[in-house]
Amino acid sequence: MSNQKGIPKRSENYSEWYNELVVKADLADHSGIRGCMVIKPYGYAIWEKMQAQLDKMFKETGHVNAYFPLFVPRSYLEKEEGHAEGFAKECAVVTHYRLKVDPDNKGKLMVDKDSKLEEELIVRPTSEAVIWNTYRTWIQSYRDLPLLINQWANVVRWEMRTRLFLRTAEFLWQEGHTAHATQQEAVEEAERMMHVYAEFAEKYMALPVLRGRKTPNERFAGALDTYCIEALMQDGWALQAGTSHFLGQNFAKAFEVKFTNREGKQDLVWGTSWGVSTRLMGALVMAHSDDEGLVLPPSLAPFQVVIVPIYRSDEEAAAVDAQVQILKARLTKEGISVKYDNRDTQKPGFKFAEWELKGVPVRIAIGPKDVANGTVELARRDTKAKQVVAFDQAAEQVQLLLADMQQAIFGRAQAFLDSHITRVDTWEEFKEVLENKGGFISAHWDGSGETEEQIKAHTKATIRCIPLNNPPEAGTCIFSGSPSAERVLFARAY
RNA sequence: CGGGGAGUAGCGCAGUCCGGUAGCGUACCUGGUUUGGGACCAGGUGGUCGCAGGUUCGAAUCCUGUCUCCCCGACCA
Numbered sequence: 261m262s263n264q265k266g267i268p269k270r271s272e273n274y275s276e277w278y279n280e281l282v283v284k285a286d287l288a289d290h291s292g293i294r295g296c297m298v299i300k301p302y303g304y305a306i307w308e309k310m311q312a313q314l315d316k317m318f319k320e321t322g323h324v325n326a327y328f329p330l331f332v333p334r335s336y337l338e339k340e341e342g343h344a345e346g347f348a349k350e351c352a353v354v355t356h357y358r359l360k361v362d363p364d365n366k367g368k369l370m371v372d373k374d375s376k377l378e379e380e381l382i383v384r385p386t387s388e389a390v391i392w393n394t395y396r397t398w399i400q401s402y403r404d405l406p407l408l409i410n411q412w413a414n415v416v417r418w419e420m421r422t423r424l425f426l427r428t429a430e431f432l433w434q435e436g437h438t439a440h441a442t443q444q445e446a447v448e449e450a451e452r453m454m455h456v457y458a459e460f461a462e463k464y465m466a467l468p469v470l471r472g473r474k475t476p477n478e479r480f481a482g483a484l485d486t487y488c489i490e491a492l493m494q495d496g497w498a499l500q501a502g503t504s505h506f507l508g509q510n511f512a513k514a515f516e517v518k519f520t521n522r523e524g525k526q527d528l529v530w531g532t533s534w535g536v537s538t539r540l541m542g543a544l545v546m547a548h549s550d551d552e553g554l555v556l557p558p559s560l561a562p563f564q565v566v567i568v569p570i571y572r573s574d575e576e577a578a579a580v581d582a583q584v585q586i587l588k589a590r591l592t593k594e595g596i597s598v599k600y601d602n603r604d605t606q607k608p609g610f611k612f613a614e615w616e617l618k619g620v621p622v623r624i625a626i627g628p629k630d631v632a633n634g635t636v637e638l639a640r641r642d643t644k645a646k647q648v649v650a651f652d653q654a655a656e657q658v659q660l661l662l663a664d665m666q667q668a669i670f671g672r673a674q675a676f677l678d679s680h681i682t683r684v685d686t687w688e689e690f691k692e693v694l695e696n697k698g699g700f701i702s703a704h705w706d707g708s709g710e711t712e713e714q715i716k717a718h719t720k721a722t723i724r725c726i727p728l729n730n731p732p733e734a735g736t737c738i739f740s741g742s743p744s745a746e747r748v749l750f751a752r753a754y
Numbered sequence: 755c756g757g758g759g760a761g762u763a764g765c766g767c768a769g770u771c772c773g774g775u776a777g778c779g780u781a782c783c784u785g786g787u788u789u790g791g792g793a794c795c796a797g798g799u800g801g802u803c804g805c806a807g808g809u810u811c812g813a814a815u816c817c818u819g820u821c822u823c824c825c826c827g828a829c830c831a
Contacts, residue, residue: 350830420829427830480831503831570790609791627790
């Protein structure tokens with residue numbers, strides 16, 4: 261959907277809006293290869309900002325980074341049964357290690373049959389298998405625990421259907437893998453990291469999330485318990501934004517990771533794993549953007565401020581430029597990232613529209629009038645409100661504006677989330693809300709996987725989470741009518 | 755893998771029914787006038803029409819095969 265000028269507009273079809281916006285906004289483009297994505301420089305700058313903040317938070321909670329191999333021997337992946345079954349259907353498999361020139365078809369290459377591997381290598385869909393295999397040799401004693409390691413990596417999941425950013429065949433992520441001496445410690449770790457993710461989402465992405473636990477059906481393959489943060493997109497669909505798994509002793513058992521405890525006895529270690537991915541960039545776009553393009557929270561915007569000079573003559577240009585240099589230095593000194601768009605090949609109006617599309621939080625325009633009056637024009641991306649402020653107060657005003665915008669963007673998303681958690685008590689109501697309003701639905705569920713499946717089959721809605729600290733409440737299941745002890749959150753999800 | 759749609763210039767598309775040697779918008783390049791919200795005028799560059807084969811004097815167009823992408827479903831932490 262576009263207007264006559266070719267400017268992307270939000271369309272009825274959400275994925276179309278999303279696709280067009282992101283591609284047009286220079287964030288990403290399909291490579292055209294099996295649902296992979298090219299992350300363009302501007303988009304990657306956002307990812308780098310996310311990485312830097314997350315990495316800082318991981319270090320603050322005692323974690324260190326390491327790197328493990330891309331390839332997982334098939335026999336490793338097989339070791340944890342639930343894990344193996346869960347990922348078997350979406351793995352890229354390396355069977356040969358060499359090509360050769362096709363003798364019958366000059367200039368073409370073919371697989372060299374002589375290079376067949378004795379055992380296939382799986383391109384990691386996640387790294388539990390390789391990492392736990394390594395942990396066996398790293399852990400001997402309770403003194404080696406806890407082992408708190410994070411990895412920044414790419415993984416491949418050969419999904420039947422992909423969706424830009426939200427479910428790409430290859431994606432970038434971080435995966436934390438920890439080992440502990442006790443169950444309690446591991447559970448605490450899994451919960452801690454869920455809270456770290458929630459704090460990151462809310463404080464930096466300005467994205468309010470719901471914290472909770474997954475039902476057995478939705479649990480990670482190989483985990484005993486999965487904690488998650490769930491966000492709500494503007495179209496009423498939910499998005500799982502991060503997960504943290506309590507693995508119990510499943511992987512320790514499968515990979516024989518034992519340690520000698522304080523009593524001198526052999527014991528299996530307890531594990532967790534947790535991850536967030538480039539999917540978060542999709543969440544960022546879908547949660548905040550409007551018809552003019554991206555709306556980026558100041559804390560993650562590659563540029564927090566863009567300065568657009570306005571002038572006619574060379575003399576005016578020089579006078580404006582002199583002012584801009586002073587202001588740019590002041591803003592930079594305040595730790596604000598500034599882009600000075602002094603291209604002389606585009607008009608100001610074009611630049612305004614372009615930077616709005618890219619979601620730059622604050623735009624400063626300085627023209628001859630401003631030079632004469634000692635002012636600048638500030639425009640905020642979220643509300644598009646403009647104000648003229650004194651030149652000497654500009655840096656200070658921008659600081660205030662950025663802080664206010666971070667809050668305002670979060671506040672708007674929070675209000676949207678709050679108004680889209682609907683309590684329902686009947687099946688009819690459930691379907692009605694799902695169809696016409698969307699968002700999360702708080703409803704009674706009898707606790708059976710069978711009922712969960714049935715509801716999904718009828719409505720496409722899944723149980724997103726059992727909220728943390730969920731208050732007990734006697735009721736009857738929305739679908740089966742059987743007794744229920746608590747409400748859970750349903751939604752249609754990406 | 756099932757059902758539907760589409761591959762023609764960087765991007766978005768028309769042309770295909772009814773075969774005659776490729777066009778529109780935008781972008782790009784040159785010159786000029788412009789510049790406080792996506793400028794205008796004039797001129798210009800750019801495409802083996804997804805790929806392979808066939809029919810024909812002649813194929814973007816007809817036939818056969820094949821690949822890819824998108825949407826819906828199945829699938830999916």
